[in-house]
Amino acid sequence: MPTVTIRPAVEADCATILRFVRELAEFEREPQAVKATEEDFRREGWGETPVFEALIAELDGVPVGFALTFRNFSTWEGRSGLFVEDLYVTPDARRYGVGRKLLAAVARRAVERGCRRVDLSVLDWNPARDFYGRLGFRHMEEWMSYRLTGDAIRALAESDADEPAAG
Template sequence: MIRAATPADVPVILALVRELAAFEREPDAVKATEPMLAAALFGERPAAEAVIAEADGAAVGFALFFHNFSTWTGRRGLYLEDLYVTPAARGRGIGKALLRHLAALAVERGCARFEWSVLDWNADAIAFYRAMGAVGMEDWTVQRIDGAALTRLAGR
């Protein structure tokens, strides 16, 4: 079952985010807290949304997403920030169900695109996404400025 996250799910979402970070070899990189996630997902101006995958009454995965915008299409898109299924629940179609749920949301909302990033070493995920019809954007690379570099660029 896939359902929209509620404020009561924030501790579960954060726990799953931490599991994902450990899987992605960045166990100490998560700086988010429950109050930060609650504000981002359910505050006055939500920055993102989340859905929870449940099996046998327990959360076994989640997807966190937000809208972006394409000037080329003149329409918004849906950007998947995180998709995670617990190891014990993998192979049961839960990841596929999460992607299908988000694709349906994108279509319902008139989005031109459904996009996400994947680590280049995660061959299993890449193969899974290709099987779902995703196409790698080989000519594009992600750029990031954060921390001290962001502060410097901001002139502060």
């Protein structure tokens, strides 16, 4: 049985993280949607004000997956949490418990930091939904995700440019 190791990502892992992001986008049927570069990951993960952390999973010393997280905040809990932006394990490594070990490492970070929850999103057709359920993640059926991107962000930002901010 191969040895699975989970370790914190380091700046030298940026190319590996980008490769995994591209493989995940391919799996999610949106390979053209990835605009990130190695420099983006370097700046946002290891720059002056890091906004994410990542864990790298290795199988006998070879990277086979990653989990990328960032902090969020619950006003109801009054505590921060961790949001799993991406979790990816290469198809050949999935039978070795790599995903479970990655999420266990995320959970340990959450506990160590006093986080009250770990959140993630998953596509409705993704068979990993059963995996998350077996680990104890609860599908939040009553919550629906919304997203504002690109020109829509700009349009909204400019729509009230002459009006004072509420507050």
